[in-house]
Amino acid sequence: MKYYAGRENLSAEPTEGGYILKGVLASVSNLGENHWFGLIAGVNENKRNMGVI
Numbered sequence: 179m180k181y182y183a184g185r186e187n188l189s190a191e192p193t194e195g196g197y198i199l200k201g202v203l204a205s206v207s208n209l210g211e212n213h214w215f216g217l218i219a220g221v222n223e224n225k226r227n228m229g230v231i
Contacts, residue, residue, distance in 0.1 A: 180205055181218035181226075190219035190227050197227065 180186045188201035199219050206215055218228050 181220075186217070188217060188219035190221045192221065197221075 181188070185205050186201070186203055188199055188203070190197040190199055197219070199217075201219070203215075203217065208215060214230055216228065216230050218226050220226050
């Protein structure tokens with residue numbers, strides 16, 4: 179995954195209703211209408227969240 183290779187740098191800040199994501203997705207090449215992509219965001223040093231958008 180690009181997150182572990184250092185190509186994506188996302189952080190996830192916990193909120194009451196979920197998370198706020200911050201960072202850069204530099205290598206996403208399949209963005210388009212009705213497309214999906216996966217991501218990993220670091221919450222802290224010991225926790226990461228994976229999601230599909």
